[in-house]
Structure formats: C-alpha cells, structure tokens
Amino acid sequence: MKQSIRIILLLVSLATITTIKAQQTQPSKDSVIQLFGVVMTADSLRGVPSASVVVLGKGRGTITNNDGIFSIAVLKGDRIMFSSIGFKEKIIDIPTNLTDNQYSVIQLLVNDTTYLPATILKPRPSREQFERDFVNTRVPDDAYEIARQNTNEAARRILLATLPADGKEAVNYQLRQQATKAYYAGQTAPMNILNPFAWADFIKAWKRGDFKSKQ
Structure with missing residues (x-):
C-alpha cells in the first residue's frame, strides 16, 4: 500500500514539474511586444528601404518598406539586429520592464565606409x-x-x-x-x-x- 502511494506521489510530482517547465518555455501574452519604428541614415535622416530587422536566435525577422518603416512582434528581452548593405549593423535589446505591449524605436544606421586600394588609370596605348x-x-x-x-x-x-x-x-x-x-x-x-x-x-x-x- 505504501509503495503504491509513493508511486502516485512520484507521478504527481513529475506532472507538476512538466507543467511548470511548459509554462516557463511558452511566452505569456503579457511578454509579447509589438515593435515598430523607422530605420534612417544617421547623416541625412533618410529612410533606409529594405533594411533587415532580425530577432537574434529566433529565426524571425522582417524588412523595412520604401520609407524605412517596419513592424514586428517580439518578446521582452529579445535582441534585435538592424542591418543593410553599406551600413554598420546595430543591435538593441527589448526592455524586460515594459508596462505597455508596444515599443517604438527610431534606429539610425551609420555608413560603413570601405577603403579600396588606389587604382592607376593609364591612357590607351597607340x-x-x-x-x-x-x-x-x-x-x-x-x-x-x-x-x-x-x-x-x-x-x-x-x-x-x-x-x-x-x-x-x-x-x-x-x-x-x-x-x-x-x-x-x-x-x-x-x-x-x-x-x-x-x-x-x-x-x-x-x-x-x-x-x-x-x-
């Protein structure tokens, strides 16, 4: 009888632990944030079209429209990377203490200057x-x-x-x-x-x- 009670208590404990872990791995509705904003150049404040907005480690992302505007659903604590050809990458962290379910950013990207070796132009030979x-x-x-x-x-x-x-x-x-x-x-x-x-x-x-x- 005692052995049966021990087995039942062990099964109940395992089920409780599994439920707690599942609740921890699944994000709650309160942790989902709607991230939106605009990606602009740091020097001229112009929108960067087709810039990548990627959630690091999650395999999700989006791109900006022709005006540099974007919108994506993220979680609190996610790391977001902004990148575009010709600009340096920028990574931001979504705050974990947000009280609202929306978060807006104006992300500025700095030009990534690449110095090429000097090219010598010679006249066409006769x-x-x-x-x-x-x-x-x-x-x-x-x-x-x-x-x-x-x-x-x-x-x-x-x-x-x-x-x-x-x-x-x-x-x-x-x-x-x-x-x-x-x-x-x-x-x-x-x-x-x-x-x-x-x-x-x-x-x-x-x-x-x-x-x-x-x-």
Missing part, C-alpha cells in the same frame, strides 16, 4: 605601341609546342579515328540512319558505287592516307 609590345612578347617554348601539336594534321586524323563518338554524335547518327531508311521505304536505296561524289571522297581519303595501317 597602335604603334601595341604592335611593338605584341612583336616583342616572349612566348614560352612549351606553348609553341602545344600549338604545333594541336594544328598537326596527322594528329587530328588520329584523334578523329580513335576518339569514340559522344552522346550527341551517336544520337545524330542514329537519327540520320532512321531518316534515310524512312526516305527510301518501299524502294531500292541508291548504291554509292555509282555515286561520283562518294568516289571523290574515297580518292581524297586514300591520298591523305586514311586507309594506312596505324602502328
């Missing part, structure tokens, strides 16, 4: 200067050798014969074959042995050495 520099430019020997290899006719023929066709070439070849088959459906396809253009291509390929054995 045609004579360009030709002189182009002719006197030294090109490494390896670049010359790569250019010779890329323009070598024998190397290009070897690459053409050995490299496999990619997907686009294979599909185009298959489509051409299907088109030819559909075009000559129901009749005898012409033979290239009687085609003078095919003979001309064959003679050119034979002169180039395309039919020689590659070792």
